[in-house]
Amino acid sequence: MRIVLDAMGSDNYPTPDVAGAVLAAREWGDDIIILVGREDAIRQELAKHDTASLKLEIVHAPEVIEMDDEPAWAARVKKNSSMHVGMSLVRDGQADAYVTAGNTGGVLAVATLHTLRRIRGVKRPAQTAILPLPAGRVVALDIGANADCRPEYLLQFAQMGDIYARAVLGCSSPRIALLSNGEEPGKGSTLVKEASKLLADSGLNFIGNVEPKEAIAGQADVVVTDGFTGNVFIKTLEATAKMLTGLIRDEIKASPLTAVGGLLAKPAFGRVARRVNPSEVGGGPLLGINGVVIVGHGRSDAYAIKNAIGQARKAVEGGVVNAIRDGLPPQQDDEESA
């Protein structure tokens, strides 16, 4: 397998990105990791690692889409960015997948408007998260690609999430739910109410609406929502976990006795982190485009980058892109332009 890693993706590029690529090349020795970005910067980082016998390649891309770049503008103007060059390799069959921890809006714009483009029939691609929860992995989409959605988009997100959960997570009949402010069918925004009707008639294993409580308890395999709500949902999850763990750390350190207790309990905190740490997953796929694209968190460290590459491997092995091409029900409407 040949996997492109955007070396200029994360907040602290290229250090964690290149280090993650090295970890991945070491773990999956048969695969080739193609580092895309500024060649001199990549070589400088690679020199810090023992890369003997690792299958690492470099493809130069002179421009970088930065985190604070306006996505549509950057995608249009920075045609030689690591995103353009990297996704073009996938489009042209020279690589199997593209992985980045970069500007998510930039990824979306470069993918849909300039390189891989949407799968025929897909109204809107969806950024997908694989949430690590105590009950297991939960697929959530859309978490940010589409701030304004129509009910038909949510139906397609559900269909793509269903295909992904079957192909990659091995669910035989994924439980699909709509994220809402109440479980009763009468609850929800107009969007949720209309999408709920479409899902009930979709042939999917639609279990109805769930509140965040049920979603976090893992009562559904695929949680469907618009990109605005989904983004608030996962960012609130992350921010609450960070706030609470910081508060616990501070209060444990606040007295000598509790500090000793904290030291003794440390292995338990380690086990907690391994069960719910987003770095264990690394990234989630942008579904609905002609190629495997995995987007990780800007704050990714090397371990998270390595795991994002692992997600790309799973999506390629599961044949997710072809499964969506073949599996999406035919559209009655004409395809809209993005």
Place this chain on the structure above:
Amino acid sequence: MRIVLDAMGSDNYPTPDVAGAVLAAREWGDDIIILVGREDAIRQELAKHDTASLKLEIVHAPEVIEMDDEPAWAARVKKNSSMHVGMSLVRDGQADAYVTAGNTGGVLAVATLHTLRRIRGVKRPAQTAILPLPAGRVVALDIGANADCRPEYLLQFAQMGDIYARAVLGCSSPRIALLSNGEEPGKGSTLVKEASKLLADSGLNFIGNVEPKEAIAGQADVVVTDGFTGNVFIKTLEATAKMLTGLIRDEIKASPLTAVGGLLAKPAFGRVARRVNPSEVGGGPLLGINGVVIVGHGRSDAYAIKNAIGQARKAVEGGVVNAIRDGLPPQQDDEESA
């Protein structure tokens, strides 16, 4: 002060409700707590407590709006519910505030359509949460009264939240923010983008859009959002905190050494709980109606109920209802019917 407590509110009514009223009557000995609900059930609960010298009164209401009742139906049909009777006492000047841990949709319907009604000029009342966060109290609204919102509603939520934060929390110039999926002005749903323009021209201390991370870090005093997103936001906050504390407890108990550490660290966990436990706040006001109405969590225990009564006292003392009546900018549009 005379405060009505809905004795039939919480999931386990009337036990925690009546016990909370007893705690409140003990703490604020000058105030009168009026328990509204089924008289026999209330008397039976009161018999479990030492109520000598406490200023507790009972007003009988034969019907109960249950948690799973459809709100608009129940508000129309159960005219003798504890909600109708309780809020009518406030409307008729026989009490200063109404407190309930009951069906929030029911409270909204009984308040706006059948008893207290909206303050003139208020387009939509907003259910408000006072979030206990490490950085302090943060006002969030709407958290569930209006699943579908227009930009003008969000502007009014901001104005009401500003008035509340001044009157009750003592903020001299509350920092107002819109909850969004990104801080940049270009980010957000169409609703957020349009509301953002209205807020920028409002004369309020509008600091822009915040992500959940900034909201949870207390970077704004008032976080404004539509009722669907706001509901998902606070429920995700609650559910994540519950998931994480449960996971930490389980992992600490999983080995003898970490269990000892957990015992030693216990006071720290107690301090954490006191800093971020919603029961410390008890409930939040339904803003925009002609009277103080505080809505608490269905899972409230006696302590939370007592603190919800405390919130009612603060809202009455702060003169929130009159401040909204006097402080809302005149409306150019005609008042819409709810």
